[in-house]
Amino acid sequence: MEYYSIKDLVEQAVSNNTTISEIVIQTEINESEQTQKEIEQKMYENIDVMKKAISRGKKGDLKSESGLIGGQSSILSSQENIFSGNIYHKAVINALAVAEVNACMGKIVACPTAGSCGIIPGVLLAVQKELGKNDKELSKALFTASGLGKVIAHKATLAGAAGGCQAECGSAAAMAAGGVVELINGNPEMVSHAFALALKNLLGLVCDPVAGLVEIPCVKRNGFAAAHALTAVDMALAGIKSAIPADEVIEAMEQIGRLLPDSLKETARGGLAITETGKKIRKGCLKC
Amino acid sequence: MSIFNIMGPIMIGPSSSHTAGPVKIGNIARLIFADKIITADIYFHGSFAETYKGHGTDRAIVGGLLGYTPDDEKIKDSLTYAKNNNIKINFGKIDLKNTHPNTILIKISNNKKELNIQGASTGGGDIVIQKINGYQVNISAKYPTLWLLHRDKPGMAGKITSVLGKHNLNIAYMQLFRKQRGRTASSIIELDHKISNNILEELTAITGIKEIKFIPAL
Numbered sequence: 001m002e003y004y005s006i007k008d009l010v011e012q013a014v015s016n017n018t019t020i021s022e023i024v025i026q027t028e029i030n031e032s033e034q035t036q037k038e039i040e041q042k043m044y045e046n047i048d049v050m051k052k053a054i055s056r057g058k059k060g061d062l063k064s065e066s067g068l069i070g071g072q073s074s075i076l077s078s079q080e081n082i083f084s085g086n087i088y089h090k091a092v093i094n095a096l097a098v099a100e101v102n103a104c105m106g107k108i109v110a111c112p113t114a115g116s117c118g119i120i121p122g123v124l125l126a127v128q129k130e131l132g133k134n135d136k137e138l139s140k141a142l143f144t145a146s147g148l149g150k151v152i153a154h155k156a157t158l159a160g161a162a163g164g165c166q167a168e169c170g171s172a173a174a175m176a177a178g179g180v181v182e183l184i185n186g187n188p189e190m191v192s193h194a195f196a197l198a199l200k201n202l203l204g205l206v207c208d209p210v211a212g213l214v215e216i217p218c219v220k221r222n223g224f225a226a227a228h229a230l231t232a233v234d235m236a237l238a239g240i241k242s243a244i245p246a247d248e249v250i251e252a253m254e255q256i257g258r259l260l261p262d263s264l265k266e267t268a269r270g271g272l273a274i275t276e277t278g279k280k281i282r283k284g285c286l287k288c
Numbered sequence: 289m290s291i292f293n294i295m296g297p298i299m300i301g302p303s304s305s306h307t308a309g310p311v312k313i314g315n316i317a318r319l320i321f322a323d324k325i326i327t328a329d330i331y332f333h334g335s336f337a338e339t340y341k342g343h344g345t346d347r348a349i350v351g352g353l354l355g356y357t358p359d360d361e362k363i364k365d366s367l368t369y370a371k372n373n374n375i376k377i378n379f380g381k382i383d384l385k386n387t388h389p390n391t392i393l394i395k396i397s398n399n400k401k402e403l404n405i406q407g408a409s410t411g412g413g414d415i416v417i418q419k420i421n422g423y424q425v426n427i428s429a430k431y432p433t434l435w436l437l438h439r440d441k442p443g444m445a446g447k448i449t450s451v452l453g454k455h456n457l458n459i460a461y462m463q464l465f466r467k468q469r470g471r472t473a474s475s476i477i478e479l480d481h482k483i484s485n486n487i488l489e490e491l492t493a494i495t496g497i498k499e500i501k502f503i504p505a506l
Contacts, residue, residue, distance in 0.1 A: 028291050042292055049298050065342045102301030105344045105364040110413075111295050114304050120295075146291035153294060159411060161305075212335070213342040214302035267335075285342065 001027045006151055006192050006246035013188040020178070020188050021140040024147035043139040046109045050098065050121035053108050057097025062104040066285045069215040070104060072223075073097035087130050088227045095122025095226035099219040112149045112158040112171055115214050118222030119172035120145055120179065123229045127180050137183060145179035148195050155247070156254035160207035161266040163257025165221070170202035170253065173225040177232035186237055196242035198232035200249045203256055206264035208271025211282040217272060297413060298359045300351075305390055306336070306343035309409030311363065312506050314352015316417055316429060317394050317405045320501050325375050326398040328353055331382035334389035336409075346379055349392060358413065387418065423474035424465040429506040431460050431478040439496040440466045440473040447494050448475065455487050472498065 003009045003023065012023045028039050056062070060074025073096035082089045099118035102108045108117040120142070128138045149158065152171050157163040177194035186194070202225070210216040242249065263270030272278050299308040318325070330349055332340045340346050344363070350370050351363035362369060370377050384391055388408035396403045406419040417427040420435065427433050438444050445464060452459060458480040466473035483502055492500050 024291060032290055043295070046295055046298065065344070105300055105302065105307070105347070107298065107359055107361055108301050109296055109298050110304055110308075113412075114299065114301050114307070117301070142295055143291070146295040149294040150289060150291055153289065158294070161411060211342065212339045215342075 001030055003027060003147065003151065004154055006148065006195060006250070009147055009151065010188040010192050019140065019144070019182055020147055020191055021143040021182060024143045024150075027147075040139060043142055044135060046111070046142065047135055047138060049107055049109050050125060053098045053101045053106060053117075054094050054121060054125060055097075056106055057100040058093065062100055062106070064100075064103045064213070064215050066211060066213055066215055066281065068281065069219050070100055072220065073100055084227075087126055088230055090126040090130070091123045091226040091230060092223040093122075094126050095119055095222040096219065098122060099222035103213075103215050103219050111145075112153070112175065113160070113168045115160060115165075115218050116168040116172035116222065116225070118219075119169060119225045119229065120176045122222065122226035123176040124179055124183065127183055131184070133183060141179035141183040144182045144191060145175040148178045148191075149175045151247075152250055152253075155250045157257060163253065164205060164260045164265050165207040166199075166202050166205040166253055167257055168207070169221055169225040170199050170205055173202060173229040173232070174199035176226065176229040177236070180229065180233045181236055184233075184237065190236045190239075192246045193240070193242045194232045194236035196244065196246035196249045197235055197240075198229050199246075199253060200242060200244060201232075202228065203249075203253055206260060206271055207266040208264055208273045209266065209268055210273050210278045211285050212268040212273070213285075216278075216281070299413065300344075300348070300359060300361065300363045303343050304413040305409050305411045306339065306345050307348045307363075308358040308413040309390070309411075309415045310345050310348040310392065311352040311356065311358040312413070312415045312429065313392055313394070313405075313407040313409065313417070314349045315355070315357075315506060316352075316407065316415075316427070316503055317396060317403065318353050318355055319503055320405065320420060320435075321396045321401075321403045322501075323401065324398055325353060325396050327376045327378075327396070328370075329378045329380070329395040331380045331393040333382050333384040333387060333391040333393070336390050336392060337381040340379070345392075349394070350377055353394075353396070388416075391418070420474070423467065423472070425474055425476050426463055427476055427503060429503055431480070432482050432505050433503040434475075434477040434479065434483065434491075435501045435503065436475045436477070436491070436497060437472055437499040438475065438494075439498070440468075440470055441496065444473070444494075444496050445475065447496075448477070448491060451487065451491055451494070452477070452479070457481055457483065457487070
């Protein structure tokens with residue numbers, strides 16, 4: 001069993017009358033020569049790190065090297081009147097918490113990267129809690145997300161330095177959206193549409209980190225991308241389809257990434273990094 | 289590719305290239321030095337030189353020298369731990385000319401010996417050791433790796449690989465570099481398996497072998 005495209009994943013799931021997560025698990029068993037139990041255990045370890053990162057970040061007492069990041073998740077979660085929807089709010093709070101832990105040298109799961117590590121846990125753990133799903137069900141959603149990400153790694157890139165932030169946060173949002181659809185028992189085609197819609201609507205997102213650090217806009221962007229994933233989930237579950245198939249969206253992302261100038265691909269030589277304030281932050285933060 | 293490369297690794301943030309990778313470089317330096325570290329002079333080149341504090345690259349390297357793995361929460365306080373262990377750490381910037389933008393030069397020493405090691409963090413937590421004590425190498429530590437310093441003369445490579453073959457050890461990748469004809473050469477052999485101490489002893493006993501180090505897969 002192998003898969004090289006989203007189409008492969010969907011077709012194999014459908015023809016075997018199973019879920020994308022099962023295809024991903026079986027493929028991993030074949031390729032890694034590990035047992036199902038060992039692979040499942042590894043995913044539970046990831047879940048444990050994700051949960052601890054959310055709790056740690058929500059405490060609000062972390063401060064990054066630049067001093068500009070830390071406490072945002074806690075500020076948001078202490079708001080009494082939430083303007084937007086409940087689950088969006090929770091997903092954003094979670095995502096911010098994990099991203100803050102990352103920025104402050106805490107322990108996280110790079111899923112798919114350290115810079116985008118808040119998005120998948122942010123969304124999936126909020127949905128898990130909201131719907132009362134157990135860790136086994138959550139782990140299956142994470143396997144689905146992983147498989148979707150593996151296709152991106154194969155066809156394009158997951159690195160901001162190569163493809164801009166669309167490759168990191170765009171990919172993470174798409175992986176999260178697909179994972180949530182499976183968690184809520186959406187079918188494989190719906191998973192692929194959620195994935196495609198999420199990725200498509202973050203195409204062109206650049207990587208212009210202020211002072212070259214994984215802080216601004218990175219941490220808050222994890223929150224935005226988490227909310228974005230839920231929008232894709234809503235549409236896909238309602239039966240809305242992406243006009244451009246998932247694999248072609250990945251190809252577009254790859255092409256756009258190649259066309260992006262180096263100044264907007266993790267070099268801090270463009271965009272936000274060279275704004276008046278961005279430059280001040282870099283200077284003021286000479287020690288970093 | 290394992291899906292745990294996508295949903296993982298578990299690591300200390302903020303960056304695979306600027307934090308997790310440097311931990312591994314520190315780990316390899318520690319393994320090769322194989323002795324108590326008294327002083328470590330760490331020089332950052334390129335993009336590392338600009339952001340080493342903000343990305344925790346300084347603490348990552350020191351964590352690696354202390355033997356911490358990339359997911360060890362002690363990394364954040366590694367400078368304190370180093371101080372408590374009476375290890376003197378100095379940081380500086382260096383221009384290494386035509387090399388990867390994320391390159392580090394480490395000089396480790398104690399009263400008995402010194403080690404100079406240069407490595408780059410190439411992205412996603414991957415690393416490559418480029419120089420050991422001035423000898424060119426190309427070690428990624430993705431496989432169990434043997435590094436051998438030996439005389440540059442006909443038959444050396446054959447003697448080394450015969451020992452490996454005799455013990456049924458398969459070679460995945462192999463490279464040989466020399467500084468000057470007839471002097472000392474540096475061989476890097478990446479294997480499919482770990483290597484036991486008795487095989488290392490057998491290799492060390494080959495005439496012409498000056499030094500051998502085994503680096504496990506990281």
